[in-house]
Amino acid sequence: MIRDPEGFSKLLAEVRRFVRDECMPAEEDVDRKDAIPEPLVERMRTLGLFGHSIPEAYGGAGLTSEELSLVNIEVSQCATAFRARFGGNTGIASESLVVDGTEAQKRQYLPRLASGELTGCFALTEPEAGSDATAQKTLAVRDGDHFVITGRKCFITNAPLANLFTVFARTDAQAKGARGITAFLVERGAPGLSTPEAYRKMGQHGSPVGEVVLEQVRVPASAIVGGPELEGHGFRTAMRALNKQRINLAGLCIGPAIRLVDEMVVRAANRRQFGQAIAEFQLVQQMIAQSNTEVHAARALLLETARKRDDGLDVTMEASMCKLFASEMCGRVADRAVQVFGGQGYINNNVAERFYRDVRLFRLYEGTSQIHLTNIAKRTMAMAAND
Missing domain, CATH: 2.40.110.10 (Butyryl-CoA Dehydrogenase, subunit A, domain 2)
Incomplete structure (x- = not known):
C-alpha cells in the first residue's frame, strides 16, 4: 500500500541520492576498515533512516510493508553494511516492541530507536x-x-x-x-x-x-x-517480528542483485576478448538475461506479499517464500557476476567480489533456506489437507 504516491516518490528519491552519492563512494573504504564513518551514520539519523518502520506516533515514518520493501530495495544497492547499521532499528530490533510492547515501553524506547539515539x-x-x-x-x-x-x-x-x-x-x-x-x-x-x-x-x-x-x-x-x-510468550513475539523481517530481507536481497546486473552490463560492454566486447557473446548475454529475469520475479513476489500483509492477510508462508527465493536468487546473481567479471571478479574489493562475500549470509540468517523449504512444505500440505 502506497499511502501518498507523490510524497513517497520524494522519499525514495532522497534515499536513492544518499545511497548513490554518499554510500557507494565509501564502499571500498568501509570494507577495508570494517567500520562506517560516523558522519555517514549521522546522515542516516538526519534522513530518518533509523525509524522508517516505527509508527509515526513514536517518531518514525510508519511505512507500510510495500513502502518499506521499496525502500529496502533502494538502500541495499550499496554495500550491505550501510543498511545493517540502521536496519535493526527499522526492523527486527524494534518490531518486538511494536507488536507486543506495553505503551510505557513503546514511549520509552521507540522514539529513541527511531531517531538513531539508540541502536x-x-x-x-x-x-x-x-x-x-x-x-x-x-x-x-x-x-x-x-x-x-x-x-x-x-x-x-x-x-x-x-x-x-x-x-x-x-x-x-x-x-x-x-x-x-x-x-x-x-x-x-x-x-x-x-x-x-x-x-x-x-x-x-x-x-x-x-x-x-x-x-x-x-x-x-x-x-x-x-x-x-x-x-x-517470548517465542510468539520473536516469530511475529521475524515474519515481517523475512519480507524486509527479501528486499535486501533484491537490491544487491539489481546492482550486480547493472555492474555486469557495464563490465560486459567494456571488456573485450577475441576482438569484441564480451557483451556480444551469447553465453554472457544468457547470464545477464537469467539474472535480470530472476530479479524481476523476486521483486514481483515481494511486492505481492507486502501488499497482502498491508491488507491484513496472513502471509507467513509467502514471507518464507520471499526470503527463500530472493536470497537464493541473489546468490546465483552474485556468482554470475563474478563469472562475467572473470579474473577481476576474484580480486579483493572488486564490486563483484565484495558483493559475492556480502550476500552469502542471506541464505543463513532469518531462517536458513532449508528451514524455509520445510516450513513452506508443511504449510502447503496443511492447506491441501484442509481443502
Whole structure:
C-alpha cells in the first residue's frame, strides 16, 4: 500500500541520492576498515533512516510493508553494511516492541530507536539454538519482582555497539519447545551484560556481529516485552517480528542483485576478448538475461506479499517464500557476476567480489533456506489437507 504516491516518490528519491552519492563512494573504504564513518551514520539519523518502520506516533515514518520493501530495495544497492547499521532499528530490533510492547515501553524506547539515539539488537540465537530457536539455554530465574538472566548469545548483528538488547531467555526451565521462553528488554550498562570483540567475518565488513554475554543480569519483571502478563510468550513475539523481517530481507536481497546486473552490463560492454566486447557473446548475454529475469520475479513476489500483509492477510508462508527465493536468487546473481567479471571478479574489493562475500549470509540468517523449504512444505500440505 502506497499511502501518498507523490510524497513517497520524494522519499525514495532522497534515499536513492544518499545511497548513490554518499554510500557507494565509501564502499571500498568501509570494507577495508570494517567500520562506517560516523558522519555517514549521522546522515542516516538526519534522513530518518533509523525509524522508517516505527509508527509515526513514536517518531518514525510508519511505512507500510510495500513502502518499506521499496525502500529496502533502494538502500541495499550499496554495500550491505550501510543498511545493517540502521536496519535493526527499522526492523527486527524494534518490531518486538511494536507488536507486543506495553505503551510505557513503546514511549520509552521507540522514539529513541527511531531517531538513531539508540541502536537496538535482537538477541535470540545461541550456539545450540539457531535453526531450532526454541532450544534456548539462557535462563531467567525469578527473584521476587526481578529476574536474573544467565546465558550467552551468538551471531548477533550490532551487538558490539547496541544500546538496547531484546534478550530471549527461558523462564520455565521445565517447559519444552516454545513454551516458557520470555523476551526481555535489557539496556547496555546493566551489571553482568557484556559484548566481546566483534567477529572477523567473510563479508559484510562494517557491520559488527558478535556475542552477548549475560552473567546474572538482574532486570525487573517490567522489562518483559509486553509486561509481566506476557511471561512465557517470548517465542510468539520473536516469530511475529521475524515474519515481517523475512519480507524486509527479501528486499535486501533484491537490491544487491539489481546492482550486480547493472555492474555486469557495464563490465560486459567494456571488456573485450577475441576482438569484441564480451557483451556480444551469447553465453554472457544468457547470464545477464537469467539474472535480470530472476530479479524481476523476486521483486514481483515481494511486492505481492507486502501488499497482502498491508491488507491484513496472513502471509507467513509467502514471507518464507520471499526470503527463500530472493536470497537464493541473489546468490546465483552474485556468482554470475563474478563469472562475467572473470579474473577481476576474484580480486579483493572488486564490486563483484565484495558483493559475492556480502550476500552469502542471506541464505543463513532469518531462517536458513532449508528451514524455509520445510516450513513452506508443511504449510502447503496443511492447506491441501484442509481443502
